[in-house]
Amino acid sequence: MNELQSLQSIFKDKIFKIPDYQRGYAWTSSKHLKDFWEDVVNLPNDRFHYTGMLSLKRVENNVWSNWNDERWLIEERSFKPFYIVDGQQRLTTFIIFIQSISELLKQLPTNKDKSDDEIYLGSFSLKTIKEDYLLVRKPPQFIIQTYKFGYETDNPSFKFLKHRIFNEPDGGSIQETFYTLNLENAKAFFIENLTNYFEKYGIEEIQMLFKKLTQNLMFNVYEISDDFDVFVAFETMNNRGKKLSNLELLKNRLIYLTTLYNEDELKSDERFSLREKINDSWKEVYHQLGRNKRNPLNDDDFLVAHWIMYFQYTREKGDDYIRFLLEQKFTPQNVYAKTEVKLDAVKQFREVREYEENDIDDEDEDIEISVPTVVLKSKLTPKEIEEYVNSLKSAAVHWYDIHNPKNNKNLTTDESMWIDRLNRIGIIYFRPLITASFLSKKIDAHERVKLFEAIERFIFITFRLSRAFSTYRNSEFYKAARQLRQGELNVSQIISRLNERMDYCFTHNETTGNTFFDYGFFQKHLDRKFKSGGGFYSWNGLRYFLYEYEMDKVRQRGNQKIDWSLFVRGEKDKVSIEHIYPQTPDNKYWKENFKNFKKQQKFLQGTLGNLLPLSQSINSSLQNDSFPNKKAAKFNEKSEKVRLGYSDGSHSEIEVAQYENWNPENIYERGFFLLNFMERRWNLKFEDNTAKADLLFLKFMEE
CATH class of the missing domain: 1.20.930 (Transcription Elongation Factor S-II; Chain A)
Structure with missing residues (x-):
């Protein structure tokens, strides 16, 4: 273990590489950067701060001798090359900090049109700062640029570091990863904070930050000598910081x-x-x-x-x-x-020799x-x-x-549509199975779509309607993912299995041969929701169901008006699904139209037919408007539109706007209409209208 060393001492005559077994830059949260920034800013000018251990491994000659850009510094100037085993997160942060300082200096009006050796931070020229910590150019041609800190060759983080962090020109296409995003965010953080700090305190305080960064923050430097230790050390040492x-x-x-x-x-x-x-x-x-x-x-x-x-x-x-x-x-x-x-067995033969016909002796046969x-x-x-x-x-x-199916050129239109549906409904434990379907060359896009459709139907009926636990049959379909990848199961067999596992959701009449959806599980779930005041509005499948109904209209008429990401986003005091007949029906219009159904009020408010997806979320206080006012746009005193009317809203809103009035009969009718869509869309059938009215909690309407 060496004595404590500053960054200035550590970087003197050394080249640092992050080896291939290392992860990339892993500081993902602003908290890491904020803590680092505050440590530097708040450190007294005359105090030192222990920063931690820096574990290094000397790079062997047979390795660095193949480095093109670094070899001249090692051979001609006796620089020592090291792998960073532990400490790369902090060291990377130091380097980005210094690069951000150099960019701030370069952009100051007083430094306009000056070269790096004419720009100074205290007694250090910008050229010296760069050569001490960032890069050295090989004279006399200055074609080779040697970075004192970087990644092993062919690592996308190194190319990103050179061209996006150090601003080396002509980067061409640069592959971005989770780690390069962290590098980008770190630089943006330091650029913003340094700019604000300069505007508030001036260049003298930037100079002091640089001094504290390079001279007051101290490391323990430890050099690992054994090849075996380096891999074990990486696992144990890195888990002390941000866990691997x-x-x-x-x-x-x-x-x-x-x-x-x-x-x-x-x-x-x-x-x-x-x-x-x-x-x-x-x-x-x-x-x-x-x-x-x-x-x-x-x-x-x-x-x-x-x-x-x-x-x-x-x-x-x-x-x-x-x-x-x-x-x-x-x-x-x-x-x-x-x-x-x-x-x-290795077959060996005696050498073949030419012989005259009939000149074969048993002893001479090839063995x-x-x-x-x-x-x-x-x-x-x-x-x-x-x-x-x-x-x-x-x-x-x-x-x-499969996480990003929209506008994805790797997917067919149907694949994209069905995967998007699966992401919206909640893919549960089927993502491995869906991924596996792409890994077999024997499965084409048409078969995959059939599989996706079957999975989506299974999820909707089993989990959203029949209320199965989220782990229902997960082991079976996890194993099916492996079996599909290995060719032990095909798509048709998995679809059959999905359908078989839904048997409990249906009733079969042996006499007539008809099969009907058993809505009992769903109804019990809704009954609890109605008792707590929510009804269908509290059903976790409602948004998916109403969005699918809306998208069915979009496919017929075009002009999509509801954005899924906005539709499911919760905003305080705003709603994206409206109770047409409001939960607080204080308006005279509602009292008049529902005066004969005071006892059944909560069922009419919370039933499916009374719920409407809005193209734009509105303040919940606007829900009590009368139906005629809801159909037309609403303006405030400044003539500013505060809500769209149904007539200008989503396809579902426009459909509802066709009703002259809104009353219990229309709620009943629209509920049936939506259940009819459910039958078509998910290939299920209710036994009769009485069953539908029962599920809607509107049997009293039949009476």
Whole structure:
């Protein structure tokens, strides 16, 4: 362990690389950055602050000798190259901070048109700051730019760091990942805060921030010397800070395992190739997980789903998948443990000689000699690792697609539509099965759509209507994902199984052969909702159902008027589904039209036919307007429109606006109309109108 060192001392004559087994920049929350910023700002000018341990591993000659841009500094100026084993999150943050300071200096009006060696922060020129911490250009041509801190070659984070963080021009297309998003956010944070700090305190305080950053924040620097230790150290050391995700731990483990095979089983070029495939797979995985910047995907969720598709699913505990991967499957013990493998017998023959016809002696006949060959192979073979990481890489693409189906060129129009529906209804535990359907070349888009349609119907009927527990049959369909990927089940068999598992939702008349939807489970659920004052309005499938009805109208007439993301977003004191006959019917209009149904008021208010999806959410206080006023747009005293009328609203609103008045009979009629749509859309049938009235809680209307 060395004495405490400042950043200024640490960076002197050194090059730092983040090795391939490391994760990328993982500070995702503004809290990490805010805490770091406040530590620097609030540190007294004459005090030192312990920042933590920096664990390094010296890069071997046979590795850095293949580095093109860095080799000249090592050979000509005796720079020492190091891998960062622990501390990269803080070190990356330091570098982005310094880069942000340099950009602030460059943009000051007083520095306009000045070169880097003419711009100063205190006694340091901008050129010196960059060369000490960021990059050095090789003279005399200055073509080679050597970054003192970066990632190993072919890491998308390094290209992003150079072109988007350090502003190196001509970056071309840059692959973005979950980690590059974190780099981008960190730079934006420091640029904004430094600008505000400069405007408030001036350049002298920026100079003081730089001094504290580079001279007052102190590290313990520890150099790791053993190859074996470096992988184990990475797992243990990094878990002290922002805990490694399971996907990050797995990558480190797989690369570590490649170093354990002996030369007979994994030659040097094969070892290098396998390590490259691991890195390539993780690069693709993180690209796909971070493609949607507004909604990056969780890496552990992906790893769980892939485990379900690839290995045998079990129902033990929530972390059984990672315990299996790290403690049972991908372990050093499985590399060291050897099993005898009998190769095919090696057939050897005596050399064929020419001979005259009939000149054959029994002794001289060619004799086939079988030599059985037995070799020792690791229980976990390199081929298994290769197949596993290739599968991860392939699955990641489809994982992104099924989370982002809209306007996705990888999907057909029907695939996109049905996956979007599944995301909206709540895909529950079917995402691995849906992903697996893309991994088999034997399944085409038409078959997939049939599967998606069957899954959506299963979810709606089983979970939204018949109120099954969310874990109902999850083990069976998790296992089906693996069986589908391996070709042990086909799409038709899975659809049949889905339909069979819905049998309890239907009643079968053996005499007539008719099958009807058994709405009893749904009705009991609604009865509890009505007792608490909600009715259908509190049903968790209502928004999906009404949106599907609205989209059915859109497909017939065009002009979509309801945005799903806005439709489901909760806003205080606003509603996106309106009780046409309001819950507080104080208006004279409502009292007159419903005067004969005071006892049944809550059923008429909360039943399906009285609920209407709005194209724009409105203040709940506007719901008490009379029906004629609801049909027309409403304006305030300043002639500003405060709500759309039904006549200018969604297709559902326009449909309701055709009624001259709103009364119990119209609520009853519209409820039947919506249940008829339910029958068509999800291929189910109610026994008769009495059953429909019973489910709507409007049997008193028949009387």
